[in-house]
Amino acid sequence: MNGDRPRIVIVGLGPGGEQHVTTETLTAIERADHRFLRTAVHPSAHLVPDPITFDDVYESADAFDDVYHEIARRLIAAADVDGEILYAVPGSPLVLERTVRYLRDQHEVAIEILPAVSFLDVAWARLGIDPVETGVTLIDGHEFATAAADANGAVLVAHAHANWVLSEIKLSVDDPSGALDDMPAVLLQSLGTPDERIVATTWSEIDRTVEADHLTSLYLPEFRAGPGAGYVRFHQLARTLREQCPWDIEQTHQTLVPFLIEESYEVVDAIQALDPDDPTTDEELIEELGDLLYQIEFHATIAEQEGRFTIDDVTTGIHDKLVRRHPHVFATTEVEDSEDVAANWEAIKRAEKGRTSVFDGVPSSLPSLSYAHQVQRKAAKVGFDWPDVHGAVPKIAEETDEVMAAHADDDADATADEIGDLLFAVVNVARHLGVEPEAALRAASNKFRHRFEQVESLAREREIDLRDAGLDTLDALWDEIKQR
Known part of the structure; x- marks a missing residue:
């Protein structure tokens, strides 16, 4: 079927109890001569006799992604030696199994994946929902900060295997006002086993309600991502481009100066083009503000790579400065009007800067x-x-x-x-x-440009060559356009 290529048969051990393991999977396990388990820490792991496990990799690796790459590497090497091996994973091989994703991306060995029951099937039953009709978004708990940036509505978070993971999930959402504290949440543990628990709680208590383990998931029926989640995703993108794009890698603070200036002016153009009666004019400003924000992120990413400062230093610095310079908002200073505010600002700035x-x-x-x-x-x-x-x-x-x-x-x-x-x-x-003189001269220049472009158009209509027309003809065309 696969020629002489080595082969890995991948099976899933279901969400927990033996009753969820398929007959096809049990047959494949029995037939295999060489068996591997991603982890022995699973209720149905005993169904795989005499396996080689990878629990030692979890202990030695610095990051989870390193774990999954190392497991995939070892499996490929074993298949190359033994010809065919069986690899068993918790749940389903096709649901949030990163080792399987890496194995499918390679071309050294053939892959056969047997269908299996995942924890999702039990979760939908216990929650009483149709995931398609409900529009549930499935997220890996380790990637919540970036993956949840655009999530709105029902969210199921897998791999919430420890209370510190649940804490990081909670902290990744910018919610200084505590508006999300009472947002409903459901913790699902040991689905499909005698120890199964379904615990209703709130967003603020997700990391203090149960002792999370490797069979813990989190369901958020009405999740709304805060602005911080979207920014985290954007921040990660800036890092990725700096690390992988040849053009971005070559840039320095100095080479980016022209782009910073250009993007600032384009923001000004977009602001001047805003029409209060036309919401579509906001789209240009949104785009240009994004371009300008990327320049700020770019400079911060360069500095981070140089070990000088990070975007956190930038945002913390401006936050604290704004608090200091608004004592009428955050302290007891009283002001009468905006002139008092400006005067206080200058006085505080002089004191800060010396x-x-x-x-x-x-x-x-x-x-x-x-x-x-x-x-x-x-x-x-x-x-x-x-x-x-x-x-x-x-x-x-x-x-x-x-x-x-x-x-x-x-x-x-x-x-x-x-x-x-x-x-x-x-x-x-x-x-x-x-x-503001800069804006006034820019507006006058734009007005001149617009009128002269109309002069050019009128000259083309009348087959007049502007270069040979003479000043009197140009003045006449100009006056005609101006009168219009």
Whole structure:
């Protein structure tokens, strides 16, 4: 049937009691000359006479995945020597059996899997549910943090074999408010054996209700994943890409700077494109915020690999800083309005940073308009400012005259210097009027671009070559578009 290839026959010993082991499995066990058991710690393990077990691997390996890989490796080696072996596992070979998954992925030996009763069949009977109609999601307890990220509704968690596993399951869900504490939960133990127990409890008590063992499962009929579960899955993805994608592996903090800036601007574009009457415009912002968040995760993953810091340091740092700088929320400080909040923020920040200049903390890598705006704003906080916009506006005319004077003198350096002063004066006017200059100039540039694209379209309709049209023709087209 399989030529001369070595073969492994895999059978399942059911969820617990002998009554759940099939006749086909018993026949295969009796016929086999070389028998292997994943673990002898199972109520029906005695049905496999004279087996070689792998319980020693559990004791020596550092992680469960190492256990399963080592068992698969030993089985392949044994089949290569003996020609055909039998491998017996608890439950069904096709339900959450990672060793079987690894054996099926290889091509060195042939695999034959006999059907078996799993703990699931008994679980559905005891819970009184149809798993298809109920839409149950089956999750391995060791992978709960990532696998449950998108789970909503009924969840059955297998391999909840110890109370520390149940504790980690509970802690993996971000629920600081305790909203999930009373969520119903059911612990299922030793299904299909005389010691069977079905215990109703709550989410907050899942790790304190029973002494969990290798035959323990957890059923959550109304599970709702918190935001932390989704982020854990995203965090693991960032690590995987950094470890396995050639492009991601090559990146450094420095090489990622252009992408960080680009993604930040794309977030701004998505915000400006939001339409309160059109919920579909949220989709672009969701995507761009995700791209920006990935940049943050990317930098944290690089730092983690270098042994410098982790994303936990980042999130803990911002959490604690926000608590410190909001004493009106988390302490006894009283404020009248948002101006008091901003003043407290600056005072707390100065005390934290030990800053001596009002300009400390202004990033020099900001876009120039934003940099000018921030520098002016900092100086204004200590009183170095015009009383209102009427003092700032005349500076535009003054700086314009100085630009033209420098130009008349044919002094390129002075002209560039005066142009800078003129732009600085315009930023000052914008600040006094409550206009963010970077956003205002971007909007004006977009408006110009949009109108000129319409000029181009109109010129194509009239078969006008813009490069040869001349300024008068371009102005006429521009005015026509503007009037529209």
